[in-house]
Amino acid sequence: MSDGAHAHPESFISKYVFSVDHKVIAVQYLLTGMVMGLVGGFLAYVIRMQLAEPTGSVPGYGTLNFVEYNAVVTMHGTIMIFWVAMPILLAAFSNLLIPLMLGADDMAFPKLNRLSYWTFLLSTVVLVSSFFVPGGAAAGGWTSYPPLSASAAYSGGHLGVTFWLLAVVLEFAAFLMGGINFIVTIINMRPRGMGFFELPIVIWMQFVAAIVFMLSVGPLLAGGIMLLLDRVVGTGFYDPAAGGDPILFQHLFWFFGHPEVYVIFLPGMGIIGEILPVFSRKPLFGYRMIVWASIATGVMSFIVWAHHQFIAGIDPRLATPFSITTIMISVPVAVMIFSYLATLWRGSIEFTTPMLFAVGTLVLFLLGGVTGIHLGTPATDIFLHDTYFVVAHFHYALIPPVFMAFFAGIYFWYPKMFGRMMNETLGKVHFWLTMIGINVIFQPQFALGFMGHQRRIANPLLFDSLNTVQAIELQWLSTIGVLILLPGQIPFLVAFVRGFFSGEEAGANPWRANTLEWVAPSPPPHGNFAEQPQVYRGPYEYSRPDREEDWFPQNLAS
Amino acid sequence: MAMWWFLASEIVIFGGLVFTYLLFLWRYPEWTEEAAHTLTNAGAINTFVLLTSSYFVVLAHDAAHHERYQKAARLLALTVAGGFVFLAVKTYEYSHEIHAGFVPARSVFWSFYYTLTGLHALHVIGGMVAMTVVALAVRKGQNPQRVEYVGIYWHFVDVVWIFLFPLLYLAS
Numbered sequence: 001m002s003d004g005a006h007a008h009p010e011s012f013i014s015k016y017v018f019s020v021d022h023k024v025i026a027v028q029y030l031l032t033g034m035v036m037g038l039v040g041g042f043l044a045y046v047i048r049m050q051l052a053e054p055t056g057s058v059p060g061y062g063t064l065n066f067v068e069y070n071a072v073v074t075m076h077g078t079i080m081i082f083w084v085a086m087p088i089l090l091a092a093f094s095n096l097l098i099p100l101m102l103g104a105d106d107m108a109f110p111k112l113n114r115l116s117y118w119t120f121l122l123s124t125v126v127l128v129s130s131f132f133v134p135g136g137a138a139a140g141g142w143t144s145y146p147p148l149s150a151s152a153a154y155s156g157g158h159l160g161v162t163f164w165l166l167a168v169v170l171e172f173a174a175f176l177m178g179g180i181n182f183i184v185t186i187i188n189m190r191p192r193g194m195g196f197f198e199l200p201i202v203i204w205m206q207f208v209a210a211i212v213f214m215l216s217v218g219p220l221l222a223g224g225i226m227l228l229l230d231r232v233v234g235t236g237f238y239d240p241a242a243g244g245d246p247i248l249f250q251h252l253f254w255f256f257g258h259p260e261v262y263v264i265f266l267p268g269m270g271i272i273g274e275i276l277p278v279f280s281r282k283p284l285f286g287y288r289m290i291v292w293a294s295i296a297t298g299v300m301s302f303i304v305w306a307h308h309q310f311i312a313g314i315d316p317r318l319a320t321p322f323s324i325t326t327i328m329i330s331v332p333v334a335v336m337i338f339s340y341l342a343t344l345w346r347g348s349i350e351f352t353t354p355m356l357f358a359v360g361t362l363v364l365f366l367l368g369g370v371t372g373i374h375l376g377t378p379a380t381d382i383f384l385h386d387t388y389f390v391v392a393h394f395h396y397a398l399i400p401p402v403f404m405a406f407f408a409g410i411y412f413w414y415p416k417m418f419g420r421m422m423n424e425t426l427g428k429v430h431f432w433l434t435m436i437g438i439n440v441i442f443q444p445q446f447a448l449g450f451m452g453h454q455r456r457i458a459n460p461l462l463f464d465s466l467n468t469v470q471a472i473e474l475q476w477l478s479t480i481g482v483l484i485l486l487p488g489q490i491p492f493l494v495a496f497v498r499g500f501f502s503g504e505e506a507g508a509n510p511w512r513a514n515t516l517e518w519v520a521p522s523p524p525p526h527g528n529f530a531e532q533p534q535v536y537r538g539p540y541e542y543s544r545p546d547r548e549e550d551w552f553p554q555n556l557a558s
Numbered sequence: 559m560a561m562w563w564f565l566a567s568e569i570v571i572f573g574g575l576v577f578t579y580l581l582f583l584w585r586y587p588e589w590t591e592e593a594a595h596t597l598t599n600a601g602a603i604n605t606f607v608l609l610t611s612s613y614f615v616v617l618a619h620d621a622a623h624h625e626r627y628q629k630a631a632r633l634l635a636l637t638v639a640g641g642f643v644f645l646a647v648k649t650y651e652y653s654h655e656i657h658a659g660f661v662p663a664r665s666v667f668w669s670f671y672y673t674l675t676g677l678h679a680l681h682v683i684g685g686m687v688a689m690t691v692v693a694l695a696v697r698k699g700q701n702p703q704r705v706e707y708v709g710i711y712w713h714f715v716d717v718v719w720i721f722l723f724p725l726l727y728l729a730s
Contacts, residue, residue: 180564218571222578226673235662235669243666248578 018118020110021526025117026096027417030410032124033088036079039128041489043076045482048441052479054459069458070139071160075131077142078164081260082171083124085402089267090175090213091120093409094182094206096417099189100517100524101200103533103555108185116177123170130163138164141456143253146238146246150230165228172217179210191516193535197291198554200515200539201284204291205270208298209263216259216302223252250312254305261398262301266294268401269336271409272358276340278412278513279355280347281550283540286339293332293339300329310378311385319378326376330369337362337369348543352511353427357408360435361400368397371446389449392442399438407434407492414496415510419522420503426495433488441481444474512551515539519555565714572677572718576725579670592667593726595660600651601727604644605719611640612716615689615709622705627696630705634693637712641686648679674722681715 016024049058050069057063064072095113099106107113130137135158140148148154149161186199186207199207226237227249236242238249277284284290306314306322340362349355371393374380384390407430414422445453451474452465460466460475509518516535520528533555541552618633652672662672685708692704 176564218569218573221571225677226669229662229669229673233662233672235673236666237669244669252578 018114020106020114022095022099022107022110022113023417023524025113026092028117029087029092029095029120032121033084033092036083036087036124040076040079040084041486043072043079045486046072047076048479048482050458051460052475054461064458066458067139068136070141070456071137073456074139074141074164075137078127078138078168080402081142081264081398082168083127085264085398086171086175087120088406089264089271089402090206090209091116091178093202093267093271093413094178094210096413097200097202097517098182098185098206100416100520100528101203101515102185102189102194103191103516103519103529103535104185104189105527105529105532107181108188109181112177112181116174116181119170119174119177123167123174126163126170127167130160130167133159133163136160143250143257144227145253146227146230146249149227150238150246162228162231165224165231169221169224169228172221176214176217179214182206182210183214191532191535194554197288198535198538201273201287201290202267202270205266205273205294208294209266212259212266212298212301213263216256216263218256219252220256223249226252247309247312247314250309251305254308255302258305258308259298259301262297264398265401266297268361268405269294271405271412272340272361273336274513274515275354275358275408275412276343277540277542278511279350279352279358280344281350281542282343282347283542284339285342285345286335287538287540290336290339293335296332297329297336300325300332304329307376307381310381316378323376323378327373330372333369337366352411353422353424353431354408354412356428356431357404357411360431361404361408364396364404364435364438365400368393368395368400372397384449386455387449388445388453388455391455392445392449395438395442395445403434407431410496412511413517414499415506416517416520416522416524418500418503419506420499421506421510422495422499422503426491426498430488430491430495433484433491437481437485437488439481440484441478444478444481448474448478509553512549514541514551514553516554519553562710565710568681568714572674572721576674576721579674579725592660592665593728595655595658596671596727597651597654598727600647601723604647605723607640607643607647608716608719611637611644612713614640615705615712619705619709622696622702625702627699627702630702631693631697634689634696634705634708638686638689638693641682641689644682645679648675671726674726678715678718678722681718685712685715 015021019025019028046058046061046064047069049056049061050064050072095107098104137160138144138149140154140161144161144164149164186203190199196204226235229235230237230239230244236244238244238246240246273284273290304322304326306318307326310319310323344359351359371389374384375390375393411422411427414420448466448471451468451471452463453460453471457463460471465471506522508521510522511518516533517524519533534557535554536557537552537554539554543550544552614633614637618630618637621627621630621633655668660668662669688711689708692701692708695701696705
């Protein structure tokens with residue numbers, strides 16, 4: 001079946017560095033993503049300090065000119081989406097969970113998996129090194145619209161943009177390898193007795209996400225190649241003077257870019273879907289409905305992209321259909337959210353740290369979803385477009401699945417990964433600091449957006465409407481939020497590192513959960529299971545009246 | 559199976575490019591004049607070469623299926639040779655067109671021409687490398703099932719060309 005099927009003694013290098021074991025690769029993705037998360041978090045701090053004191057100098061960074069500020073904003077977005085959300089949510093959790101939840105010994109193609117991680121690491125190195133090339137990092141926004149990205153005259157950065165493009169292309173090649181691996185593993189390596197409708201919900205969502213990613217990334221790669229050629233060879237794809245069209249890139253980018261939102265969102269929601277039933281001791285409400293809703297979300301995500309371009313000069317007749325699909329996609333998402341809420345209904349809820357983060361995800365995401373309606377409607381979008389309202393909406397929509405669900409998942413599966421528990425007290429402190437921090441940062445930004453604060457402005461005081469006492473206070477409030485949120489991550493890092501050395505021994509199934517990963521010992525050895533378990537039922541049989549215990553593992557015959 | 563999914567992702571890459579090209583073609587009818595400057599005969603020869611090489615891959619698959627590994631390796635070598643002929647003709651075309659002043663930056667049509675055919679040529683080279691590796695292993699009887707996989711890939715490269723040839727060369 002796979003190369004990793006038979007455990008044999010290995011050197012440190014082959015076991016932890018050039019490993020083909022899916023769990024080691026998952027941890028590699030996880031740690032790389034977390035390091036990049038710290039970089040992205042630092043950039044967020046630089047942005048907020050600059051906006052609070054536009055004329056001062058940022059402690060720990062120095063003064064920024066406008067080009068540097070744009071580079072910081074660009075790299076913050078790029079890193080957080082492509083180098084934190086993607087590796088952690090898609091790569092790390094899929095790599096960890098797919099084989100374990102299928103009771104399999106490894107992925108279908110372990111060597112491809114290793115190649116995927118090392119390609120990703122290479123892309124990370126290319127991206128980080130772009131900070132140090134002459135002219136600095138890319139500064140054309142994380143969307144890299146031409147002409148900003150096509151010519152150095154507009155955005156300052158020159159080599160930086162080429163590095164940016166190379167890094168993105170490399171990274172997508174890495175995730176394509178990973179994604180194909182996930183899809184094939186899920187289709188081919190399910191255990192006996194596990195049909196598609198006995199799959200845990202998180203596996204379903206990772207499955208849909210991998211397919212959506214695979215089918216949407218092509219046009220962006222094509223667009224990226226064209227942009228690269230425009231820059232390096234001098235072709236004119238996006239240059240109106242040469243007969244090209246800059247809006248073309250926006251179409252290609254968002255044809256990928258919007259499905260990408262769901263590529264991140266679905267695995268995050270899947271993680272929540274695993275945690276809620278365990279800590280309410282109730283079956284997941286509407287399992288099949290959630291599955292169909294996630295498929296519907298995946299399909300519909302392909303026909304909403306132009307809502308990013310309502311004021312980019314597209315045909316107004318095109319705006320209405322895209323507005324309708326955009327608002328329609330909230331239906332399957334609402335189905336998911338309501339099913340999750342119904343799972344909580346009258347359960348015996350236990351607020352462990354993973355559960356707190358899971359519920360926090362739902363609360364925050366609701367705000368992101370509701371504010372999205374204003375932006376999906378062309379009439380209000382024309383007013384709010386490119387303001388901090390969008391920034392706040394976007395962060396409310398993506399921070400829950402990216403960070404909250406990531407923390408929920410880590411606190412939940414850490415015992416499986418390392419065989420030890422994380423500290424609950426530190427976890428709860430971490431949760432509350434994170435929750436408060438996020439809201440203090442982004443609530444004021446809705447208001448700032450209405451006052452006319454455009455994104456990517458290094459000095460808001462140059463604008464009359466923002467040079468008021470009220471606006472400056474809101475800027476400071478938002479910055480204080482960052483100063484709560486970032487130190488708020490210290491308890492997490494302490495718990496993460498300390499758990500590894502001195503956490504309580506977890507045992508195979510500390511949460512009394514049903515899915516197959518809890519059958520394997522913690523941490524699972526190379527090869528995971530002595531033999532692939534047989535599956536007898538769906539994953540969410542909690543509190544069955546005919547059983548004494550309130551859980552019923554998938555692999556138990558009776 | 560992974561090969562099929564891989565090809566699905568490849569289809570969207572080429573699909574995205576070809577689709578944008580078509581939209582441009584629709585908007586700029588004058589491109590047909592530019593397309594008249596492509597070397598249709600060279601393109602036609604290359605179409606023939608690629609189709610023939612695909613035939614050899616089918617034969618190689620058949621031979622590997624009947625465990626005649628030496629023959630399969632020889633047929634793969636013939637396919638690779640077909641790839642070399644294709645690239646040689648392509649090189650001649652590129653140099654001819656660049657000498658005539660039709661460089662990528664001349665107009666968006668030529669940008670598309672070089673991007674599409676260049677990306678396709680990279681796939682041809684990739685296929686040739688993969689087939690060489692597979693042929694060397696199959697000669698020793700290792701991994702004969704891979705003949706089928708490179709075969710599927712080669713057919714895909716072939717089909718992409720079948721789309722590119724009329725769109726770029728015959729658009730006049």
